[in-house]
Amino acid sequence: MTHFSDRLAESILRRHSTVCVGIDPDLALLPDDLRAAYAARVAELGDVAAVAACFAEYASGIIDAVADVAAAIKPQAAFFEQYGAAGWDALRRVVACAREHELPVIVDAKRGDIGSTSAAYAAALFGGAPTLAGEPLAGLGADAVTVNPYLGDDALSPFVERCAQGKGVFVLARTSNPGAAALQEADCEGRPLYLRVADMIARLGEGSVGSHGYSDVGAVAPATAPTSLAAVRAALPHAFLLVPGFGAQGAGPKALAGLASGEALGYVVNASRSIIYAWREHGGDYRSAAAAATVEMRDSIGGF
Amino acid sequence: MTHFSDRLAESILRRHSTVCVGIDPDLALLPDDLRAAYAARVAELGDVAAVAACFAEYASGIIDAVADVAAAIKPQAAFFEQYGAAGWDALRRVVACAREHELPVIVDAKRGDIGSTSAAYAAALFGGAPTLAGEPLAGLGADAVTVNPYLGDDALSPFVERCAQGKGVFVLARTSNPGAAALQEADCEGRPLYLRVADMIARLGEGSVGSHGYSDVGAVAPATAPTSLAAVRAALPHAFLLVPGFGAQGAGPKALAGLASGEALGYVVNASRSIIYAWREHGGDYRSAAAAATVEMRDSIGGF
Numbered sequence: 001m002t003h004f005s006d007r008l009a010e011s012i013l014r015r016h017s018t019v020c021v022g023i024d025p026d027l028a029l030l031p032d033d034l035r036a037a038y039a040a041r042v043a044e045l046g047d048v049a050a051v052a053a054c055f056a057e058y059a060s061g062i063i064d065a066v067a068d069v070a071a072a073i074k075p076q077a078a079f080f081e082q083y084g085a086a087g088w089d090a091l092r093r094v095v096a097c098a099r100e101h102e103l104p105v106i107v108d109a110k111r112g113d114i115g116s117t118s119a120a121y122a123a124a125l126f127g128g129a130p131t132l133a134g135e136p137l138a139g140l141g142a143d144a145v146t147v148n149p150y151l152g153d154d155a156l157s158p159f160v161e162r163c164a165q166g167k168g169v170f171v172l173a174r175t176s177n178p179g180a181a182a183l184q185e186a187d188c189e190g191r192p193l194y195l196r197v198a199d200m201i202a203r204l205g206e207g208s209v210g211s212h213g214y215s216d217v218g219a220v221a222p223a224t225a226p227t228s229l230a231a232v233r234a235a236l237p238h239a240f241l242l243v244p245g246f247g248a249q250g251a252g253p254k255a256l257a258g259l260a261s262g263e264a265l266g267y268v269v270n271a272s273r274s275i276i277y278a279w280r281e282h283g284g285d286y287r288s289a290a291a292a293a294t295v296e297m298r299d300s301i302g303g304f
Numbered sequence: 305m306t307h308f309s310d311r312l313a314e315s316i317l318r319r320h321s322t323v324c325v326g327i328d329p330d331l332a333l334l335p336d337d338l339r340a341a342y343a344a345r346v347a348e349l350g351d352v353a354a355v356a357a358c359f360a361e362y363a364s365g366i367i368d369a370v371a372d373v374a375a376a377i378k379p380q381a382a383f384f385e386q387y388g389a390a391g392w393d394a395l396r397r398v399v400a401c402a403r404e405h406e407l408p409v410i411v412d413a414k415r416g417d418i419g420s421t422s423a424a425y426a427a428a429l430f431g432g433a434p435t436l437a438g439e440p441l442a443g444l445g446a447d448a449v450t451v452n453p454y455l456g457d458d459a460l461s462p463f464v465e466r467c468a469q470g471k472g473v474f475v476l477a478r479t480s481n482p483g484a485a486a487l488q489e490a491d492c493e494g495r496p497l498y499l500r501v502a503d504m505i506a507r508l509g510e511g512s513v514g515s516h517g518y519s520d521v522g523a524v525a526p527a528t529a530p531t532s533l534a535a536v537r538a539a540l541p542h543a544f545l546l547v548p549g550f551g552a553q554g555a556g557p558k559a560l561a562g563l564a565s566g567e568a569l570g571y572v573v574n575a576s577r578s579i580i581y582a583w584r585e586h587g588g589d590y591r592s593a594a595a596a597a598t599v600e601m602r603d604s605i606g607g608f
Contacts, residue, residue, distance in 0.1 A: 024421070027434050039436040047435045054436070078417060078424035082433035083441070084396065085389035092388065110417050112452065113382060114481040117328070117412075120382035129386035130331050131351045132343040132358070137387070148416065150454040150476060152483030172454060177418040179456030183500065188490040193497065196487065 003210030004144055004168030005240060008104045009264035010212075012071045017298040018265055020106065020242065021066050021290070022272025023075040023094060025055040029277050031286055034058060052086035055079070058286070059094040062276050065287035066294045067101035072268050074242075077109040095141045104143040106170060106242065112148035112155050119158035126162050144168030146220060146242070149197045156204060163208035163216035168240075171204070173197045173232050176222035176245030185228070194221075194228060198235035205239060213262050215239050223251030223269065233259055233267075241267040246297070247274030253300050265303050307514030308448055308472030312408045312544060313568035314516075316375045321602045322569055324410065324546065325370050325594070326576025327379040327398060329359040333581050335590055338362060356390035359383070362590070363398040366580050369591035370598045371405035376572050378546075381413040399445045408447045410474060410546065416452035416459050423462035430466050448472030450524060450546070453501045460508060467512035467520035472544075475508070477501045477536050480526035480549030489532070498525075498532060502539035509543060517566050519543050527555030527573065537563055537571075545571040550601070551578030557604050569607050 012018055027035070038045075038054035045053060063073055075098075080091035091107075098105045111121040123129040127139030147159050149171050159169045174184050174194040184194040191199075198219060205217030217239065221232035224245035233241060241259070245251045246269050259267050271293075278293035279286040316322055331339070342349075342358035349357060367377055379402075384395035395411075402409045415425040427433040431443035451463050453475050463473045478488050478498040488498040495503075502523060509521030521543065525536035528549035537545060545563070549555045550573050563571050575597075582597035583590040 026420075027436070035436060042437040047438045048441060050436050051433075076417075076421055076424075078415075078421045078428065081392075081428035082424050082443070084428070084443070085392045087428075088385075088389040088392050108417075110415070110452075111382075113380075113412075113414050114479065116330075117380055117382045120380075120386050124382065124385035124388070124391075129355075132331070132339060132354050133346040134351045137352060139386070139388070148414075148452050148454050150452050150487060151479050151481055152486040152488070154481055154483035155479075175418065175455050175459075177455055177458055179458035182456040182504070183454060183492075183497065184456070186492040186497070186500065188487075188492045188497065193487065193490070193492065196490065200486070 001166045003208065004104065004163065004166055004216045005214035006210035006212050007143065008072060008168070008240060009210070009214060011104055012264045015069060015071055016304045017069055017071045018268050018301055018303055019070050019294050019298045020072040020074050020268040020270040021062065021070045021275050021294060022270050023059045023062065023073060023276065024272040025058055025079050027051060029280065030054065030058055031279065048083050049086040052083045052090035056090040056093045060097045061287045062290045063097050063101065063103065065291040067103060069291065069294045069298055070103060072104045072106055073098040074106045074108050074270055077107055092140050099141060106144045106146065107140055107142035108146045110146050110148050110172065112151050114151065115154055115158060118155050122158045122162055126167050144170060146170045146172065148172050149200060153200050153204060160204045160217055168216045168218065170218045170220050170242045171197065171201045173201065173219040174221045174225060174228045176224045176249055195231060195235055198232050201239060202236055209238065212264055213238060214266060218242060220244065223255040224249055226255040229255065230258060233261065237261050243267055243269045247271035256301060260303055269301055271297055305470045307512065308408070308467065308470055308520045309518035309544060310514035310516050311447065312376060312472070313514070313518060315408055316568045319373060319375055320608045321373055321375045322572050322605055322607055323374050323598050323602045324376040324378050324572040324574040325366065325374045325579050325598060326574045327363045327366065327377060327580065328576040329362055329383050331355060333584065334358065334362055335583065352387050353390040356387045356394035360394040360397045364401040365591045366594045367401050367405065367407065369595040371407060373595065373598045373602055374407065376408045376410055377402040378410045378412050378574055380576070381411055396444050403445060410448040410450065411444060411446035412450045414450050414452050414476065416455050418455065419458055419462060422459050426462045426466055430471050448474060450474045450476065452476050453504060457504050457508060464508050464521055472520045472522065474522045474524050474546045475501065475505045477505065477523040478525045478529060478532045480528045480553055499535060499539055502536050505543060506540055513542065516568055517542060518570060522546055524548065527559040528553055530559040533559065534562060537565065541565050547571055547573045551575035557606070560605060564607055573605055575601055
């Protein structure tokens with residue numbers, strides 16, 4: 001078994017990059033020629049499957065283009081789930097495409113429920129659901145997932161247990177949206193809620209530390225709130241941080257000052273729209289625009 | 305447009321029942337003859353689709369059997385998601401089956417993300433995703449969904465906005481699992497976190513109150529923590545409460561004392577395993593055992 005944290009560390013070191021490319025496909029934002037190509041196939045594929053196939057082609061094109069310069073890929077489950085069964089199949093193909101490039105895949109699903117239900121979500125994302133006649137299912141094949149801590153640590157345990165099989169978990173500590181502070185920054189018995197969550201993450205991750213010194217249980221903390229980001233880093237020196245809020249959400253490289261921890265820096269910075277829709281801003285082919293935007297972001301973040 | 309809260313109130317009043325039947329299909333717990341029937345169809349359907357079809361038949365059988373005595377149906381998304389695209393299709397069929405009986409369907413998905421992503425989850429659950437050639441998609445067709453408040457009210461707004469289209473939302477305030485208290489009962493600036501969430505729910509629900517006097521934005525609060533349940537009720541006199549923890553999770557009718565609010569009582573009590581697997585305890589056909597367990601639970605709760 002290779003620790004997830006080791007696979008992520010090695011991807012960062014090999015690619016000299018901490019960029020995580022978020023895959024958030026939105027039909028209205030895709031190139032006209034690609035939409036037209038799949039609109040012409042609606043009769044053949046069906047209306048829903050045509051969108052799903054269009055998403056899979058777009059996402060795979062992006063992944064192929066950024067594979068040498070991105071440290072990880074983060075598909076957002078919601079954008080695929082909108083298209084039901086066909087969307088779910090497309091997400092599975094997108095995960096497989098990233099894995100073919102040996103890019104760690106963090107499926108952004110923000111799940112979390114009582115124990116037996118979290119175990120079922122873990123099976124959906126990591127595999128393991130029983131069948132009637134054959135082997136347990138492979139599931140989506142994610143390397144890691146995002147999970148929501150509100151229900152407490154027993155709700156997270158079924159995900160954390162999968163670390164023993166080489167999987168990873170990123171627990172939401174502090175999120176990047178404007179309303180995040182309402183609960184997450186509330187003073188809970190002398191410590192903001194998100195740092196109580198960080199304490200929980202530290203406990204959950206103690207048992208799964210890879211050879212690069214990082215735990216397989218990481219934290220989400222945002223570039224849009226640099227003080228909170230720094231506080232999460234201080235609370236979790238051995239965790240990988242998944243940092244949203246860069247690019248289209250407004251934050252820049254300054255927010256990342258002092259974030260590095262350990263030889264592989266210990267974080268990945270996510271950007272979705274500013275990379276996958278870079279062609280809308282800068283023109284050209286969507287694949288080469290995404291690759292150029294990833295290189296530019298990698299170089300602006302630095303760290304190596 | 306009929307308010308979700310009115311449809312739920314009318315279902316409670318018509319059926320003289322506050323029982324919500326949770327649909328948590330687990331392959332290992334299904335009847336041997338049903339499993340054998342679908343195991344024999346693996347070659348025809350495929351291994352994954354055979355499980356999904358088996359789940360759909362089981363769930364539909366339960367729903368048909370309890371349709372006169374249950375107030376609502378709550379499928380748990382995770383158990384279907386384990387089976388990928390086929391599972392998602394099965395869930396859609398289960399939702400449709402309940403709606404044919406005019407049973408309000410609460411899809412238990414506990415979603416929640418930043419705004420644009422929550423909007424995509426709302427499209428998955430309630431419909432509205434755009435296509436290339438036709439109408440927006442119908443989605444799962446849920447009447448209501450459960451959502452997680454950790455990200456704050458801007459993450460919940462895309463769900464709440466659907467109340468104007470007759471949809472409903474149940475926000476997790478206090479959950480029923482053993483570890484729930486760790487964060488939810490923490491004292492946040494003089495008030496436990498789950499009551500800060502209740503305040504948020506009150507604000508979010510102000511704009512959507514049906515003719516029965518209930519808001520379309522309800523709260524999840526558990527029978528396993530009766531003091532917290534009563535506090536949520538006190539904070540939200542006009543909200544529907546979705547009450548888990550009854551039956552297999554250990555709580556009984558006493559936990560519900562004083563919970564009634566308004567002419568339709570203002571709550572539904574969920575039981576999943578104690579109803580859908582009642583045949584394992586009491587023998588007989590799974591459908592008639594589920595109907596008998598629902599009647600027994602309805603009568604034990606009382607309220608009418």
